[in-house]
Amino acid sequence: MFGQIRRKAPGNSGVPSAAMPAHSDAEPGASPRTPGTLAPAIETRELAKRYGAITALAGLTLTVGRGEVFGFLGPNGAGKTTAVKLLLGLARPSGGQGRVLGAPLGDRTVRRRIGYLPELFRYQPWLRAREVLRLHCELAGLPRSAWPGEVAGGLRLVGLADRGEHLVGTFSKGMQQRLGLGVALLGSPDLVVLDEPTSALDPVGRSDVRRIVREVRERGTTVFLNSHLLTEVERLCDRVAIVDHGRVVAAGAPGELAADGAVRVRTDGLDAALVARLALDFGELRLDGEWLTAALEPARVPDLVAALVAAGARVHVVEPGRSTLEDVFLRVVSGGSAGGGAGGEAGVPA
């Protein structure tokens, strides 16, 4: 039973958090609805997990602000699931510190305010969708009077309103994933952790999930999203952190990370000798057919254009040399130099 961490795991007190600031909403029952005035949704410092000789998470430092949709990315084995387990209190850290919704990791009260969609889950095939949601209302400790509204609202939100009476065993993978999302969102949690929420979905389903996540964000809910589908992440997330070997290697808004400072110019009249001469002034230049790519400060772009024209070339197009999030990912996880924001803390922008 899967969808909501708040119902099931035994508590643990987590690591001591003395060095991390305590925040006002750590107390049970505090209102979490005003982004910016409360503790960050998630804060970790050098959070680590070892299993014997294996280091599953080396030292995760990140901050996720309230109301953000935050993408948590990394290659297989980078430590993402381990980090999620620590954040949810399902595993105990071996080192470092962390707070979720202002409380130490594993805090049982806070757990009630977290919704969780695990990656590999199976609901009981003999239950109807409506029964799964009802069961999770009960496990979440929601007041009985709220169950009908929660169940109907959940089914509607995830596009299963006409499937409530159907057995889960007859559901496609995508429908099960939608149901899992509905379960994770029961009771309007303050933080929702979604592990690969779109992996089984067709393009329509993915677009639905994007709509649902945006809707959830409108309510002020923080979404922590783990996905290998980088184009989805790029479209959905306010900020991302890329982890590799258990550490953050790049962090920032997808657009910031992907804007690598390059400029592309479509020209004619250039040859290798001319490019080599211009490179003395403008640093590394790459000519690929008609396209010249340079890594330049924005203020130097007019100088480059003027130099090209002065050298006899004609300039047709000047545009930002934008990478995709996938380009950034491949660069930072393969040991190359990190893109913008790399290597630092995944902090909340000031």
Ligand code: ATP
């Ligand atoms: P994926 O994208 O494949 O799901 P991940 O980033 O979620 O990968 P984790 O599952 O957190 O990676 O695993 C990180 C490392 O820790 C891996 O080398 C894994 O083998 C190891 N690991 C995770 N859990 C355990 C465990 N219970 N015992 C031993 N090693 C573990």
